[in-house]
Amino acid sequence: MGHSAKLGAGEDDARDADLLPGPLAGLKVLDLSRVLAAPWATQILGDLGAEVLKVEQPGKGDDTRLWGPPFLEDGSARPDAAYYLCANRNKRSLAIDFARPEGAALVQRLAEGADILVENYRVGGLAKYGLDAPALLRRNPRLIYLSITGFGQTGPYAARGGYDFLVQGMSGLMSVTGRPGGEPGEGPVKVGLPVSDLFTGLYGTTAILAALNHRHRTGEGQHIDCALLDSQVALLVNQAMNYLVGGEVPQRLGNAHPNVVPYRDFACTDDYVLVTCGSDGQFRALCVLLGRDDLAADPRFATNPGRLRDRRVLEVELARSIAPWRAAELLAAMAEAGVPGGPINTIDQILADPQIAAREMLRRMRREDGTEMEVIAYPARLSRSPASYRLAPPRLGQDTRAVLAAELGLDEQAIEALCAAGVIATAGPARQDREAERTA
Known part of the structure; x- marks a missing residue:
């Protein structure tokens, strides 16, 4: 198991802190998601102490593993991209092909023991595998099942694929982002981060916590339908209310504020x-x-x-x-x-800022093969049950064998048979094992 260390603090102290049970300790999350919105939600749950089992396609894994460069150089033939590392700590990776009936059966059994399931497939995409919300809620009525899609489970756009850039434009966000008409560089501009994905992940996490409280009172699980477009429209906040109250369509103002003056950038001699x-x-x-x-x-x-x-x-x-x-x-x-x-800091400047150091917003983590990396910390500080950094983002399939044995009671013979049939895959040897093989 990997461990983390706070920058500037003793490694033993950091390890002790990361062994404390988080506020969501004891909850099991089955993560069928990939890319960003839903993995962002499951990483938050993992940071707060939940056990997260990430199910990935054998041989490929989460799409973002290949979204580089840059890649984390770990000596392997196929290193993981930085993009994947930003949203997948505190998870265990299982490589299971649930397009195969045997693989779907494994995931169904894992769902029977889960508290939460998170997926971001197209509407109806998991039904053919028996992994849709109605099917799994019949198996596990206490399950909280979060679906994240571009446009939700209903409405005329439900069947469409949704992407952050598309939603930034459709939602109206880009209509108020960028230089106004008549200025150099005028025109709509997307935000420099995939904010529609990230906001949806945050809303999804909040909804999961609300559903957990409902289950605590009633014993009932439920299906949560969370859409990128809905989330981004909700986050038009004051701009949308300016229109609803005042009737005037907001326009691009560059770095100026629609309601407060002076509230913008100004040029000095050097910056x-x-x-x-x-x-x-x-x-x-x-x-x-x-x-x-x-x-x-x-x-x-x-x-x-x-x-x-x-x-x-x-x-x-x-x-x-x-x-x-x-x-x-x-x-x-x-x-x-x-x-x-x-x-207006550059990213290297803010990551070196003394305030960020004082707040311990950079954490060092170590993969099970010894590869080290720095990650951005969970920002909220809980005085009694803080976030922890227990598991560095896993290699594809590194936990398949251990989880199937522990969770489903599969013996070594059954696991080997599934591997031979291509239903599951396990990670290759860790870096230190490969180096030992080369020097043997």
Whole structure:
């Protein structure tokens, strides 16, 4: 079993912390998902202590294992991509071909002992294997079964495949993301991360926890239908409410805020800074800092509605006053004056930031073959039952043999027969075993 270590902390202390039972300890999750939205949900459950059994296709595995470079160099002929590593820790990998009747029977038996099942196949795609929600809830009425799809189990788009980029466009998100018309680089832009996938995974996890409480009260499992499009529409938040209340269709504003001014990026002599004034007092403090008491005293800008109405005039004046500053000096002065703001970090800069180090947001994990990697930590801090980092993202099929023996009672002869028939697969020798073979 792999173990983790907190950066800057003793390895023994980290190992002890990761042996504590998490808040979801004792729950068993059967993970039939791949790519991102659903694996993100199951990784959260695993971080919080649940046992997650990830079922993958023999010889191929999760699609994202090949979504590189970069790949984790571990000496194997087929290393895993970084994309796969971001969403698959705290899981055990079983390679089972459930398109074969024998494989489907194995997964059905695993579902009978599971608390939660998560899948992201197209609507109706698992029914032919007897792995759909109605079939498995008959076998296990306490099962909580989460289906994540592009458009949900109902509606005119239900049969369509859904992808993050597609949903970012269809949902309206891209219509408010990007530079406005008339500016250089104008046009809709997707968010630089697959946010529709990630938000859906988060909503799915929240729904699972709600269903667990319902089961605690009633003993009933249930089917959860979670769609990328629904999740992203729900997350239009203030932009959608601006339209529902005000009747005006929101437009692209670049880095500006639709409701708050000043709340955007400004250019200094050497870099950009973010200015995020959320109150009239913060705006006045910014004006004093910039030596622009005239802006603070101007009745047009005294309150946020006025600043919003005359934002173009105000932002031109602020840009003129900010331009001579060096970014670091302005941000230091803003912090001293109580004006919220910050830099636009690159990813390497934020991962090296002292705040991230203080919050222990980078964790080091070690695979069972000794290969080390760093991962981004689970962000919420539970004072009594924290998240843990017990298992590094597994190699394809590394746990098939052990799990089938422990969970289903299969003996070595039965497992070997399934391997020979191509129904299951087990991982090849770990790196240290291969090296031992070469030196023998």
